[in-house]
Amino acid sequence: MEIFHISAECYPMAKVGGLADVVGALPKYQTNAGHLVRVVVPCYDTKFKNENDFECVHWATVKLGNFDFPFSVLKEKTNKLGYELYLIEINDLFNRPNVYGYEDDIERFLSFQIATLDWIIARNKIPDIINCHDHHTGLVPFLLQVAYKYETLKDVKTAITIHNGLYQGWFGFDKLYYLPEFDLKHVGLLEWNNSINSLAVGVKCANAVTTVSPSYLNEINYSANGLEELFRSVRNKSKGILNGIDFEVWNPLKDQMIAENYSIENFETGKLKNKEKLCEQFELDSSKPLFSFIGRLFEEKGGDLLPQASALALSEHFEDINILILGSGNAEIELQLTQLRNDYKGNYNVFIGYNEELAHLIYAGSDYVLMPSRVEPCGLNQMYAMRYGTIPIVRRTGGLRDTVIDFGDDGNGVCHDQASVGDICYSINRAVNLYNDKTNFNKVVQRGMSTDHSWERVCQEYIELYNLIIEKNEI
Numbered sequence: 001m002e003i004f005h006i007s008a009e010c011y012p013m014a015k016v017g018g019l020a021d022v023v024g025a026l027p028k029y030q031t032n033a034g035h036l037v038r039v040v041v042p043c044y045d046t047k048f049k050n051e052n053d054f055e056c057v058h059w060a061t062v063k064l065g066n067f068d069f070p071f072s073v074l075k076e077k078t079n080k081l082g083y084e085l086y087l088i089e090i091n092d093l094f095n096r097p098n099v100y101g102y103e104d105d106i107e108r109f110l111s112f113q114i115a116t117l118d119w120i121i122a123r124n125k126i127p128d129i130i131n132c133h134d135h136h137t138g139l140v141p142f143l144l145q146v147a148y149k150y151e152t153l154k155d156v157k158t159a160i161t162i163h164n165g166l167y168q169g170w171f172g173f174d175k176l177y178y179l180p181e182f183d184l185k186h187v188g189l190l191e192w193n194n195s196i197n198s199l200a201v202g203v204k205c206a207n208a209v210t211t212v213s214p215s216y217l218n219e220i221n222y223s224a225n226g227l228e229e230l231f232r233s234v235r236n237k238s239k240g241i242l243n244g245i246d247f248e249v250w251n252p253l254k255d256q257m258i259a260e261n262y263s264i265e266n267f268e269t270g271k272l273k274n275k276e277k278l279c280e281q282f283e284l285d286s287s288k289p290l291f292s293f294i295g296r297l298f299e300e301k302g303g304d305l306l307p308q309a310s311a312l313a314l315s316e317h318f319e320d321i322n323i324l325i326l327g328s329g330n331a332e333i334e335l336q337l338t339q340l341r342n343d344y345k346g347n348y349n350v351f352i353g354y355n356e357e358l359a360h361l362i363y364a365g366s367d368y369v370l371m372p373s374r375v376e377p378c379g380l381n382q383m384y385a386m387r388y389g390t391i392p393i394v395r396r397t398g399g400l401r402d403t404v405i406d407f408g409d410d411g412n413g414v415c416h417d418q419a420s421v422g423d424i425c426y427s428i429n430r431a432v433n434l435y436n437d438k439t440n441f442n443k444v445v446q447r448g449m450s451t452d453h454s455w456e457r458v459c460q461e462y463i464e465l466y467n468l469i470i471e472k473n474e475i
């Protein structure tokens with residue numbers, strides 16, 4: 001079947017978070033399974049865009065109310081990503097380095113959605129499925145159904161995948177005129193709490209709603225930033241499909257970004273070499289267990305708990321642990337984490353920023369990865385960690401609940417229930433004891449390394465869901 005994925009992010013073209021990893025990998029496995037898969041993202045001014053060759057396959061003008069923006073559709077020439085990548089180039093709106101964070105984000109992502117549909121309809125070929133991702137593409141199912149100009153695409157089946165329901169793309173009805181003309185009797189579909197809510201629109205109008213883990217699907221029924229009732233009402237067309245990870249990119253045996261390759265057969269020596277390199281780089285002591293955090297420093301990820309939890313754990317265990325943090329986000333959290341360096345030299349360090357290569361080395365060289373998230377729709381870091389023989393320490397929520405089982409229950413990680421400094425430190429204590437019991441520690445590592453989180457398996461679940469909505473219009 002012909003599948004379109006429409007998304008704001010796709011690794012390696014543009015990455016802010018896990019959304020990019022999923023949209024950069026799932027299509028490859030769907031292609032391998034014999035489908036024709038096209039990924040469409042905006043053409044930002046990124047390294048990948050500048051270092052690769054593209055051909056222009058379509059150009060026109062996209063209308064946003066009274067504004068006209070010339071746009072082109074650029075196709076990556078080689079298909080080296082394992083699927084067809086298309087960029088919507090609207091220079092006035094996207095020729096900028098960042099994905100999000102501009103005053104005109106609403107105008108940017110609306111134009112992106114409209115231009116994408118203008119191109120799809122201009123091809124004169126009707127796709128089987130359009131899979132939208134998060135609120136940036138939430139209006140697509142609505143426009144397909146009701147906008148006069150997309151009449152011939154009216155029956156295309158759509159799915160919306162929710163990677164993060166906290167962000168919803170709200171805007172006022174004063175911008176209603178941006179949308180292509182449609183019969184106003186449908187205007188209610190746009191509304192949630194007196195504004196246009198892009199995510200809610202997608203959830204109402206798509207043929208199927210997926211979340212990136214089964215537990216997250218349950219959680220959004222009672223915690224979804226105002227959309228709980230809506231999620232409850234669409235339960236019969238919703239499904240939680242746990243994300244996979246790209247086992248080709250994330251493979252400690254082949255990874256070019258780490259210091260020493262290894263597998264489950266020789267992880268002890270392999271990981272030690274990586275740990276030594278990491279500890280040398282960050283002035284840490286490789287004879288002690290290394291606890292790391294990789295990610296965005298926001299409350300949602302429990303980032304605000306890290307400064308105090310690190311300080312407490314280090315003061316209790318100054319002699320026997322290291323903590324290393326890689327991330328960026330909230331300026332206050334960044335500052336607190338940076339200041340801690342002065343108090344715990346030799347046992348603590350932080351790298352403010354985002355660095356894909358360093359992330360790989362951290363997974364390879366750490367003993368534990370901390371994920372104290374308040375909200376975690378799926379979480380990929382715990383899966384990367386396990387694949388690299390690093391034990392995840394997680395708060396039981398969303399996808400973390402679905403992938404990590406406490407070692408006390410013969411599982412692959414360390415779990416706690418509360419998003420609190422106390423719970424994090426309690427888990428660190430248990431992890432230090434486990435580290436000192438090498439036989440059991442290694443068993444937990446091996447269980448993690450042999451867990452199958454590959455996309456091959458997961459990819460089939462998406463295809464089955466698409467087939468159901470194509471054949472029966474329901475799931």
Ligand code: GLC
Nearest residue numbers: 017018019163376377378379
């Ligand atoms: C978002 C979620 C994260 C999920 C990722 C990919 O970043 O916060 O939990 O793993 O999307 O679906």
